[in-house]
Amino acid sequence: MxxxxxxxxxxxxxxxxxxxxxxxxxxxxxxxxxxxxxxxxxxxxxxxxxxxxxxxxxxxxxxxxxxxxxxxxxxxxxxxxxxxxxxxxxxxxxxxxxxxxxxxxxxxxxxxxxxxxxxxxxxxxxxxxxxxxxxxxxxxxxxxxxxxxxxxxxxxxxxxxxxxxxxxxxxxxxxxxxxxxxxxxxxxxxxxxxxxxxxxxxxxxxGAFLFSLSVILLIWTLSKKLRPSKNIFAQNSILDDHYKRIPYNALLRGTNEFSEVNLLGRGGYGAVYKCVLDTEERTLAVKVFNLGQSRYSKSFEAECQSMRRIRHRSLIKIITSCSTVNHQGEEFKALVFEFMPNGNLDGWLHPKSQESTTNNTLSLAQRLAIVVDIVDAVEYLHNYCQPLVIHCDIKPSNILLAEDMSARVGDFGISRILQENTIEGMQTSYSSTGIRGSIGYVAPEYGEGSAASTAGDIYSLGILLLEMFTGRSPIEGTFRDSLDLHRFVEDALQDRTFEIADPTMWLHGGQHDNTTSIRIQECLVSVFRLGISCSKQQPRDRALTRDAAAEMHTIRDTYLKFTGEHGAEREASTREIQNIVE
The missing domain is CATH 3.80.10.10 (Ribonuclease Inhibitor)
Known part of the structure; x- marks a missing residue:
């Protein structure tokens, strides 16, 4: 980069x-x-x-x-x-x-x-x-x-x-x-x-030697596939061999038989559990797929195909996959990820506790840093990953937060892989499942049958950005008829910036002088303008991924410079170095 x-x-x-x-x-x-x-x-x-x-x-x-x-x-x-x-x-x-x-x-x-x-x-x-x-x-x-x-x-x-x-x-x-x-x-x-x-x-x-060796390997592979197997260990056929293989029994023990106590969350495609392996001290997250319907199995395949291709600090890191038979003789498919101790972004933007404190809300600087992580990840998927990937479901619950509050984009269950080989690309992206983004974040053109595109991800990113800095969900009850989050921010952009900003941001700082307040207002206006630009109705009018990422970096860096948050600035520089080397 x-x-x-x-x-x-x-x-x-x-x-x-x-x-x-x-x-x-x-x-x-x-x-x-x-x-x-x-x-x-x-x-x-x-x-x-x-x-x-x-x-x-x-x-x-x-x-x-x-x-x-x-x-x-x-x-x-x-x-x-x-x-x-x-x-x-x-x-x-x-x-x-x-x-x-x-x-x-x-x-x-x-x-x-x-x-x-x-x-x-x-x-x-x-x-x-x-x-x-x-x-x-x-x-x-x-x-x-x-x-x-x-x-x-x-x-x-x-x-x-x-x-x-x-x-x-x-x-x-x-x-x-x-x-x-x-x-x-x-x-x-x-x-x-x-x-x-x-x-x-x-x-x-x-050539003759290699041909003979290939025949021997082919016969050995076929005999292994045809042999009945009762092995319940993780069959990591989709991910590459260097990924660590974890037996199903180890996952069963590590989650206390997938008990509710270790449940981290449920989604349309299954449930995620906290897992501590016997042989390791670190905690893992296990996403178990609901295989009751064929599209959930396809989601497993799609997520595996996406995760094996992507390598970026701001994308959730996969440990391994597990495709086998469980202790009840039923088909079992799961993905094992790094554990994110601070949960997902949705829990921080909309805490369940009625009382907002510095322990369950995010400061302005933290939100800026998180957005930079997210746009870096999206830019990588759209411009640098080979082949390119469209996430298709960018929303707060799919943004996970590490111990240092850095963000990881996760859940590639409905992502699309763009390939020059069109036929193969359509197969690996499971086009038959259709677009299943989330209400409030899904691009308008998807409802009209348009194909997945980078512009669709940018729309979701824009809505997410507006939600992060207003604290308002795009599906909350106050938005109805022609009023939505995009229009709500656009109408109030110039003269009511502080009024529409999430008030919990100000719990993290003391009183600001007039100059600092002006700088903060300029920062918020820039963020809101970027969110509006990304979430325009027509795809051709939205910001490009590369431009959105560059603009967000500029907004974050300008804020840190003028507010004198040197500790946050050093932390941001450290994370950028990590982004280069990881």
């Missing part, structure tokens, strides 16, 4: 705690080499350094990042050969080295990374032939090798069966491949001259 950083990558980054798993320094002005210390981030799950001016070679000890799943070094000045050591990162799913100065051959070692799903090598100086072993990567769905100096025949098996012309364009010496590539046919003599006979024999031998 763009934090206007320049110079070399700070060495302090590589002294992060062992639990740091996400590092995004993309689209800054960083230069110099990638330090060898990158290998010390052994728990790193994703490294994104795209869009900088980094140069030199990729250090071999990057192989020490054994759990790395996503490596994006595109749009830099890296040079030299692609390191063979990448083959040791067995779980690497996305590798993006496009738009650099890499030279030499495409390493055959990449063919041993069995979990590789996407490989981008375009706009480099790579030469030689395309390794045949790449067509044996059964998980590989996207490959871009355009604009290099590659030559000889394009393979026509595996991912190469569906590869497009755009993925190979710019390599004038390539030939063969599938008909849709429109490449010249390869002559036998030309291939014989280009590829040594010993190399052909080696490749055929290697």
């Amino acid at each position: 763009n934090y206007h950083l320049n110079g070399s990558i700070p060495r302090e980054i590589f002294k992060l705690p062992s639990h740091s798993w996400y590092l995004d320094l993309s689209y800054n002005s960083l230069s110099g080499p990638l330090p060898n210390e990158v290998g010390s981030l052994v728990n790193l799950n994703r490294l994104t350094l795209s869009g900088n001016r980094l140069s030199g070679k990729i250090p071999d000890n990057i192989q020490n990042c054994l759990v790395l799943e996503w490596l994006s070094l595109d749009n830099n000045l890296f040079e030299g050969s692609i390191p063979q050591s990448l083959k040791n990162i067995k779980g690497l799913g996305i590798l993006n080295l496009a738009m650099n100065k890499f030279s030499g051959n495409i390493p055959e070692a990449l063919g041993s990374i069995g979990y590789m799903k996407e490989l981008y090598l375009s706009h480099n100086n790579l030469s030689g032939f395309i390794p045949l072993v790449l067509q044996n990567l059964t998980s590989l769905t996207r490959l871009d090798i355009s604009f290099n100096n590659l030559q000889v025949e394009v393979p026509n098996e595996g991912v190469f069966r569906n590869i497009t012309y755009l993925a190979v364009v710019g390599n004038i010496n390539l030939c063969g491949g599938t008909p849709q590539l429109h490449l010249a046919p390869c002559s036998v003599s030309k291939n014989t001259e280009k590829i040594p006979k010993s190399l052909v024999i080696s490749l055929v031998t290697a």
Whole structure:
């Protein structure tokens, strides 16, 4: 993410705690080499350094990042050969080295990374032939090798069966491949001259070995699936293997058999329980799905598909999934999340206690910080997550608060995944369930049958923002006929700002002088204007996600500057640093 950083990558980054798993320094002005210390981030799950001016070679000890799943070094000045050591990162799913100065051959070692799903090598100086072993990567769905100096025949098996012309364009010496590539046919003599006979024999031998191994694995997998199983352990088939597996019996004990005492809340798709495992001191949250109707099972699948793709500090972190049979012989599906000790935002905006105190309400500074967390999460889903995700149900009860009152966006049960592959995208987003947003927050166009869009999330975000700073729910009884929360704030924006603001915000501070009051009023006006801009009736009139996030950061930073809340400012800076590295 763009934090206007320049110079070399700070060495302090590589002294992060062992639990740091996400590092995004993309689209800054960083230069110099990638330090060898990158290998010390052994728990790193994703490294994104795209869009900088980094140069030199990729250090071999990057192989020490054994759990790395996503490596994006595109749009830099890296040079030299692609390191063979990448083959040791067995779980690497996305590798993006496009738009650099890499030279030499495409390493055959990449063919041993069995979990590789996407490989981008375009706009480099790579030469030689395309390794045949790449067509044996059964998980590989996207490959871009355009604009290099590659030559000889394009393979026509595996991912190469569906590869497009755009993925190979710019390599004038390539030939063969599938008909849709429109490449010249390869002559036998030309291939014989280009590829040594010993190399052909080696490749055929290697291919035969890999084919035999694939057959053995296929037979073993089928026999395992066909064998009747009474195992009641969590079958983590949807989430990746590095997620910790927790047995059903452990969840049963940790929730005291899912007792009401440990119930944290109920929703349309099931219930959430507090869980303390025997083997750990930390507390977890277990979301158990109601499988009485098929759409609830689809919700489980949809949430799994969304959660496996997203990595951001302000999104609820999933621990694992559990899909098995319970002690009563019934189908059981659950997701296990990190526990949020301060509950959800709805409980703070509308406390059940009749008496409002500093212990059950939020200050203005806290609300600003929470909104910044939320807009950062939404911006990530809309602009940076691959593939992009539309949440579809942004509301206070889906915003969870950590111990330090930082916010986490959760509940992706009806989210939509936007994919360039339209057919697959519709399947993974479960379009047959329809849009089921929440009354008061759902965008007006959804009621007219419009498809899910980022503008729909922005509408919900705008209503949420207005609710946070007025303390009024969009579905409360005072709103009827043509009056809604949007119109209520819009009508009172200029001359009744303090009147419509949530009075519980002022419980957290003393008396303000006239100058401070003016600054606070300016802050509230800016917040309300942003909320109004986001919640306009027509989607085309709403603020863009990127603009809403930038505006909210400006509002928060301006408030902290003029009110002199240095402690809050330091806390905000610390959280922004965490946002970069987590």
